[in-house]
Amino acid sequence: MTTPLLQVRDLNKSFFLHMIDGRKIDPIKQVSFDVAPNQHFLIWGRSGVGKTSILKCVYRSYLASSGEIWFDSHQFGKVDLVKSDESTILRLRQHEIGYCSQFLKVLPRVAALDVITEPLMRNGIERQAAYEKGRDWLERLGIKEGLWHASPVTFSGGEQQRINLGRAFIAAPRLLLLDEPTASLDSNSKQIIVDMIDYARANGTAVLTVSHDLDTLAKLADNQLAL
Amino acid sequence: MKTHTPNWVIHVENLSKQYGAGCAHCHKYTGPLHGNSQCPICNSVYACVNANFTLHEGEVLGIVGESGSGKSTLLQMVNLATRPDSGHIWYREPREQDADIVDLPAMNAYAARVFRNDRLGIVYQRPELGLNMRFTVGGNVAEKLLLANWRHVGNIRERIKELMIQTELPPERIDDEPHTFSGGMLQRVQIAKALSSNPSLLLLDEVTSGLDLSVQARVLDLIRRIQWEQQMTMLLVSHDLGVIKQLARRTIVMKNGHIVESGLTDQILEDPQHPYTQLLVSSAL
DSSP states (O other): OOOOSEEEEEEEEEEEEGGGTTEEEEEEEEEEEEEOTTOEEEEEOSTTSSHHHHHHHHHTSSOOSEEEEEEEETTTEEEETTTOOHHHHHHHHHHTEEEEOSSOOOOTTSOHHHHHHHHHHHTTOOHHHHHHHHHHHHHHTTOOGGGTTSOGGGSOHHHHHHHHHHHHHTTOOSEEEEESTTTTOOHHHHHHHHHHHHHHHHTTOEEEEEESOHHHHGGGOSEEEEO | OOOOOOOEEEEEEEEEEEESOOOTTHHHHOBTTTTBSBOTTTOOEEEEEEEEEEEETTOEEEEEOOTTSSHHHHHHHHTTSSOOSEEEEEEEOTTOTTOOEEEGGGSOHHHHHHHHHHHEEEEOSSHHHHSOTTSOHHHHHHHHHHHTTOOOHHHHHHHHHHHHHHTTOOGGGTTSOGGGSOHHHHHHHHHHHHHTTOOSEEEEESTTTTSOHHHHHHHHHHHHHHHHHHTOEEEEEESOHHHHHHHOSEEEEEETTEEEEEEEHHHHHHSOOSHHHHHHHHTOO
16 A cells, blocks of 8 residues: 555644634644545635645644644655644755645746746756746746746736646645635636646646635545545 | 754854843843833843744844844844843854854954954945945945955955946946945945855845835845855844745744744744734734
8 A cells, every 4th residue: 555645634723813812713623634645635615614724734834733744755754744843844845845825926026937937946956947947837838928028917817827836836846735726717727727737646746735616626636525 | 753954054042132230020021921121110121032043054034023122132142243141142154064163252352353254244224334424335345355354456346346246236336435325225235245255144134124115126136136146144134024025934023022933934924823923914014
């Protein structure tokens, strides 16, 4: 049996809102699941059930309140992402774990080609080689050549989301976390996303997606968790 | 469980600085819980209390907090301009195997001066703190180079012009006085001066405060480019979360002289734990 790449055990997350009399909100209660290498794992459910919170706990943008998140790292062996120090998390983000948020957030003066190639250059790839790969990806994503040197903030919603996903896929992480990748996209753009997930799996990336778009993504999923 | 242990450049241990003699009641009235860093009985100010943090090689560490939280005091202690009352600032030269570990506050005055001129660079919010407004721009940068033992005038001028190009300043203005430069250009002159001796650590104290938005963006882009190209280690103090978000991977939050929270910058911004950090994040424009 294949060793899981990601094992989430009894994950709990509570938020203490100190500005509203210390109110406590518990979006995640006792969540457990495994993601195997090369697998597409889909977490689905209505808005507000804590789908994105799970993804952010795995990426450590949120601190889990309790539970364990074991990641089978190339660099460090089995690592509990809940308890790992910040340097280890930063290293894993740089080389092994990618995250794609629901909306693209970039500086309005950085060109699309630089946005999409940033993860490659951060990993030490030479600018020219990174640009070459970046141009391939922009073409594959259906972004017109005339837009490559413009900032993505001037693009349509669908084009922005394709850039956002391209930036997450380009560095070929071992685990890719996708937050609502098909939300508000037309059918052509959705098909591009579906093809990209297929391509990533074929190239050894496990994909953990949270979405409520079952029509598009359920048929791609090897495993599912309903919240 | 294996972890990643990058080389550190600065390791701060139990660092404290107070102004005033202190009294038996100070601990009852000062600190983040009481929202005060000044004792109402003896008027002593607790600028920095038991600070602990590590700055790794090639990283930008942000220090954020409101005015009077102690972030600049902390920076000035690392800059050897303010002497701590207790604690250690351990320094290890980056990119050197088996480098000696030095406790900066324990250095004698001469060694501290050499270290400051040679290994540190600092950029202040107000250019007049970092520059002598009566010297020319070239003279200001040359001052640091002379202190770092550069002696050949031709080499010094060549190095200054090189730095001016690197910091997007017109090199033909090397002999102009600072008051003829705009605010954004003066920040770039300070950056050129700070970088002149190839420091191993760059300290940035509210570098974009008071500049208009387009100038802020240009200065931040320049700092980001330098960090990227030279893998420069930086300690960045700012009250602006936008600046911290753009430059720092890890962040420390200070209030009333205490570090109340530290973590990955995105975690501090998206899932702040301390009540003060939540207030700070919710106050961002």
